[in-house]
Amino acid sequence: MSLGERKAAELVIINGTLPETAGSVNVAVAGGAVLAVGGQDVLALVGPGTRVIDAEGGALLPGINDAHLHFIASAMTRFGYLDVGASAASSWQEVAGILAAVAPGRDGWIRAHGWDEVVLGPGGAEVLLELRPDTPVVVFDQTGHQLLANRTALEAAGIGRAPAAPAGGVIGRTASGEPSGLFVDAAMEMITAALPPVPREDLRSAALKFQRLLHAQGITSLTEPGLGPGGKSLLGGACTTDALEVLGAMALDGDLTVRINTLLLFAGTGGISADMVGNGLASGLQHLYTQQGIDPRLLRIAGVKVFADGTPRSGTAWMTEPYGEQCSHGSMVVAGSTDAGRTAELNEIVRLVHAAGLQAGIHATGDAATEAAVDAIIAAQATDGRRGRHYIIHGAFSSNDSLHRLAAHDVGYSTNPAIRAAAGDLIRRLLGPERYDRHQPLNSALKAGVKLNIASDSPVTDTDWRRTVAAAVTRATVHSPGRPDDPERITSLQALQAMTSLPAWQDHAEAFKGQLAPGMAADICVLDGAWPAADIDELAERQVAWTIAAGSVVHEPGWVSAGLDRT
Known part of the structure; x- marks a missing residue:
């Protein structure tokens, strides 16, 4: 069917630019999807009822997908606590x-x-x-x-x-x-355990305000990495099963406009066991949204969050070499009294998640914990030959051999350059210069063929994706500029893909979102200027002018976002 034979578009964005190509581009949208991307021929889809937005040369991006953003915890820390x-x-x-x-x-x-x-x-x-x-x-x-x-x-x-x-x-x-x-x-x-439950009305109010903030930043998708029975210990006690149910109610009421993939949390940041995971899966909680008839492209339970270890700053990351002021290796925080016992427990946890047809998102900040997590994923996938798109969260790698293992077994990698930028000097002091230089090997991961995405980990860092992209490109910290010869730098276009098309793979959603192409979801972020191809520092000067989610305008110039202050 030619453009002239198609029905009129509901929305057409004109005079936009694309980061990867020169020249002006127009985009037509109808039924929540992209109808066409092109030049003057797209204007044939403008009808009497079509809304036309002039991008005035601004960059048109796929909606930003923050693949590790604690939505409920961030909402409450900003608007509740x-x-x-x-x-x-x-x-x-x-x-x-x-x-x-x-x-x-x-x-x-x-x-x-x-x-x-x-x-x-x-x-x-x-x-x-x-x-x-x-x-x-x-x-x-x-x-x-x-x-x-x-x-x-x-x-x-x-x-x-x-x-x-x-x-x-x-x-x-x-x-x-x-x-x-x-x-x-x-x-x-x-x-x-002694904290009273957070009232559901407080959760919903904070979530709606925070959603507006995210849309004002061009964010249309995210992964909520941990809600459920184990969430009471996480960030003020808000990340509970109540929060799962609040999100479901928002979706059913038509109030949820950001796409959310959720990981279930059956234990807090330490002490997870196979029994906890087995009992949690036996409860059927993973079917909550499908039983309610919620569109999985909007809200779905994707898998289970597993904390394999803690963090270097608290001495609970598991490393192959000693680190930190205590000069210890740390250990996994999985249930068990020995490294061997904890490793066996992790293997069984991942096997259970995989057998349930769910995705394991495994928090691992030490290289020993990362290796154990990858081993567990490979073993689980070997039981039936299915690639579950399980992934490592944060990650640490002693060599590129580990990255090649991830690529060979379709294990994803989600990490957080803005954390490295904010805490780089502390990380260098704890790990030493050699390990610090290898921290977050972004370029090596992409070269190895790893499905890499970069994310905020909000509320640990800000949800402003421009900072995450800039940190990935420059590898700078708050106290020192990045080295021009840093081999782990990536380009701005690679960083953009790591916040659009690559997290769509993690979501099992690359067939319908993450790219600006006909037939894909009309999730679009429009900047007020062209993409800064030469100088990434210019990205901080670009503002999000418009955000389109599923074909609807959810942010436009002049709208005041409730998220710009804490009231």
């Missing part, structure tokens, strides 16, 4: 002042988020332990892998003077051996 991040406090005394002045929430607790020892230095536990004896206080760090609790919260959680740390967790101690108020990974559940 007290902010004690770097923008709010530059010292522990300032953090204490903010906590001392605020009124408790409706549930009688104070929940806060955002402290970072890179900014504040050590000493937070000493400052906060005796603060607010009238109110339980829990404050999550920027990564979500540590929390600080005051003494009133310890009492509310029933924690005595000499508690044992659970498998996969760490409890900070005072000089006398009592809990200092610091809880890491699996130990966080000792506190969060």
Whole structure:
């Protein structure tokens, strides 16, 4: 069928540009899909009822897909919890002042988020332990892998003077051996178990506000990496089964306009076991949205999040060589008392996820944990020969041999350049210069044929995808410019693909989204200027003018996003 024979478009974007080609381009949209991409011939699809948008030379991009964005946690940390991040406090005394002045929430607790020892230095536990004896206080760090609790919260959680740390967790101690108020990974559940549930109306309100912010940034798809029974220990207790149900209700009510792939969370950031995963899958929770008749192209449960280890900064990453101030190897945070036992447990967990037809997204920040995760995926896929598109989250690789293994077995890799940019100096200090130089081997991964995507990991870093792209291209940190000869730099077009077409592969959705082509979903991000092919620093000057999601305008010039402030 020629363009002249097609029905009129509902929307036509004119005078746009594409990052990869020269010249002006027009795009026609109808029925939520792209009808045509071309030149003057596309204008034949303009009818009496067609809305025409003039891009004025701005770049037309596929809608941005953030493949690792904690949607609910980010919504609550921005619109539900007290902010004690770097923008709010530059010292522990300032953090204490903010906590001392605020009124408790409706549930009688104070929940806060955002402290970072890179900014504040050590000493937070000493400052906060005796603060607010009238109110339980829990404050999550920027990564979500540590929390600080005051003494009133310890009492509310029933924690005595000499508690044992659970498998996969760490409890900070005072000089006398009592809990200092610091809880890491699996130990966080000792506190969060006492947190009252976040009201569903609060979850929904924050989610709607945050969705508007994402659309104002050109984001039309994301992976929510962890909601479910184990989510109470994650970032303030919001990432629960209640949150899954709130998202389902938003979809059924027509209020959900960002596409979301969700990973189930059957345990927190430590202590996951095969029994937990087996019991979780036996509950049938993975069928929640299909049973409700929700379009899987909008909202689907894709798989299960598995924390294989923790983070280098908390000493819970599992490395083949010693690292950090303690000069230890760390360990996996999977259930088990030995490395061999934890490895066997991880293998069984991944086997269960694979056998259920689901995707395993495995958090691994140490090279030993990454190798164990890849081994587990290969073994699971060998049971039936099916490639499950399981993937490594964050990742660390001792050599390119590991990357070739990922490519050979269709194992994906999702990582976060903006975290490296923000915490690069700390990472270099913990890992040493040689391992730091190999940290996030983006170019090597692409050369090896790995399905790589880059993502924000919000709320750990900002959802502004321009920062993630720039960090991947420059490999700079906040304190030092990137080296021009850094072999792991990638081009701006490669970075853009890693936030559009490549995460669509992770979503099992490359057949309908991630590219600006006829028949693909009309998810489009329109910038107010051309793509900065020569100087990536210019990307920071580009603003998102329009965002189209499933053919509908969800952001346009002049719209005020509720996400631009915290009210």
